[in-house]
């Protein structure tokens with residue numbers, strides 16, 4: 001039985017690729033959001049849930065703020081801005097670079113507009129010398145002197161995360177537990193299966209190809225033996241991309257599917273049979289209706 005008496009809702013925001021999903025996963029202690037070294041990996045808002053002592057922290061992992069170039073991009077930017085309403089605190093995640101860029105400035109403006117408490121986290125400190133952090137902090141202090149705390153962290157090594165949790169505790173408010181014990185994300189399992197497959201597309205394919213893919217899970221069912229059957233269709237934007245995704249004698253699709261199946265089994269804790277298909281839907285990212293049909297829509 002848990003003794004949760006307080007709840008804190010926190011939006012994790014920042015430009016693409018700063019490590020928002022990595023931080024969410026590190027705090028949750030389980031992979032609830034997919035991670036890749038390519039920008040614009042996260043497309044939807046994803047909740048990660050952390051229970052510590054008498055407090056439940058609900059982290060909203062958001063898509064990276066960028067200049068939208070498609071209907072999908074428009075949707076992603078809308079998700080970021082709407083995720084900064086009705087939360088207790090904003091966590092602005094930045095690179096350890098002594099320069100405040102356009103996306104950071106836009107997020108600071110939005111956070112100020114909402115009058116939200118804001119913690120600035122400088123991530124990836126494992127990649128710089130400690131002395132290099134001072135000019136980073138100075139640049140942000142100059143852009144805005146209203147940060148409630150500035151905490152250097154590394155989502156990879158875990159450095160600074162205890163300090164961050166202590167700081168987040170200050171923004172918790174009395175209230176009932178919103179997610180039951182053991183539930184680490186609001187994403188249905190079916191959606192997690194699709195996201196895992198998309199992570200492997202990002203991992204295995206180059207350049208624009210993975211950004212133009214969407215995954216639809218057409219079957220998600222459990223046999224009496226506990227084995228789970230997953231059928232997935234990968235949509236891509238061009239016939240030439242389909243060829244690349246499938247690869248020579250199906251080798252690429254086999255590799256992607258096998259990596260995805262291993263992670264699906266880890267998440268589900270049971271054996272998974274995964275079947276994948278590839279279909280072409282030309283320029284789907286520019287078509288609002290296709291974007292919606294792949295689940296990228298307002299609730």
Ligand SMILES: Nc1nc2c(ncn2[C@@H]2O[C@H](COP(=O)(O)OP(=O)(O)OP(=O)(O)O)[C@@H](O)[C@H]2O)c(=O)[nH]1
Pocket residue numbers: 014015016017018019020021022023034035036037038039040041042043062063064065123124125126127153154155156157
């Ligand atoms: N060295 C180092 N790399 C990190 C750290 N945190 C994240 N990364 C890497 O940065 C890249 C982007 O991480 P993500 O967690 O996908 O970033 P994101 O901000 O969620 O990205 P979008 O979904 O594109 O907005 C990945 O290659 C991560 O492994 C860190 O603390 N140190």
